[in-house]
């Protein structure tokens with residue numbers, strides 16, 4: 001028990017020092033302690049973020065991550081197909097503007113085009129800030145609850161590049177034809193380098209030497225690109241939501257992307273020549289396109305004050321809102337972000353329990 005609790009307050013750097021001597025191994029593992037996180041590897045609490053990324057597994061392989069055939073969209077397509085097969089309906093491009101409240105309980109939603117959808121139970125997977133500050137009228141919520149929602153930390157710190165490649169890049173550090181290129185590729189030398197990357201974020205600029213976590217999934221699933229072409233997914237830490245010297249512009253977004261591309265090119269001489277197209281995304285686009293407040297990929301930071309019985313808000317960790325009939329099921333709730341379905345499964349358990357009690 002003591003050992004588990006230690007993760008929530010310890011820094012990843014301290015934890016790794018207890019187990020490893022090699023700087024490279026420590027730097028490699030430390031990457032998972034900062035992903036999506038507005039903390040550096042020397043910040044208390046990052047040991048938990050590392051654990052968060054290694055929890056679970058695939059087909060019995062503990063800590064393993066999987067590729068979805070056809071790309072990540074295949075996961076939501078499968079969920080939608082399952083719901084449809086059970087008689088449900090999926091409505092996309094349907095922004096919820098307001099939760100309808102009748103007789104002191106949630107009674108449905110109002111969409112941006114004015115359409116009303118009535119329902120005895122409303123379940124929100126919008127992040128907790130959007131749910132309670134943007135879609136529920138404040139008079140229906142206790143003021144102290146709203147104050148806590150406003151304090152919920154949801155700072156964006158990650159960027160993303162989706163790159164179409166004319167062929168497979170060569171990395172001289174990896175032997176040609178090695179299976180190593182089929183997994184996760186990082187550009188990191190030391191924990192200090194990651195900490196300096198974090199210093200840039202604190203000062204309101206993207207990391208000049210960023211942490212890069214890249215994958216070329218077309219090596220595993222060639223259906224994702226035309227024959228002979230490849231797709232590279234590049235996750236970048238750190239990139240701020242607010243820049244210290246003014247707002248984001250197209251030119252600044254391009255400069256951020258160029259920083260990432262130059263960093264990769266230093267390790268792959270033919271990389272730049274292979275680029276057919278690069279889609280560059282900062283926390284601004286993650287907010288405006290994906291609907292994530294401040295571009296935080298976990299719908300809220302994974303710090304101890306917002307984890308376990310504190311997530312999202314102390315006293316409201318059981319998926320129920322302080323408005324009857326309204327539930328939360330997104331990553332703002334326990335156990336947090338990641339494609340794992342756990343918040344949804346737990347929320348379903350709470351809703352079914354309430355329905356049974358009512359019946």
Ligand SMILES: Cc1cc2nc3c(=O)[nH]c(=O)nc-3n(C[C@H](O)[C@H](O)[C@H](O)COP(=O)(O)OP(=O)(O)OC[C@H]3O[C@@H](n4cnc5c(N)ncnc54)[C@H](O)[C@@H]3O)c2cc1C
Pocket residue numbers: 094095096097125126127130158159160235286289290291292296297298299329330331332336337338339340343
């Ligand atoms: C760049 C990036 C990389 C990631 N990498 C990984 C990874 O490698 N592995 C992993 O496991 N996880 C990863 N994640 C995290 C993972 O994608 C999320 O934790 C997961 O998608 C959360 O699912 P969710 O259903 O809780 O919420 P979300 O996927 O955030 O869904 C919330 C939905 O609500 C919609 N919405 C918002 N406002 C409204 C409104 N008013 N009306 C209607 N709809 C609205 C949004 O558009 C969105 O579709 C990554 C996330 C990002 C952004």
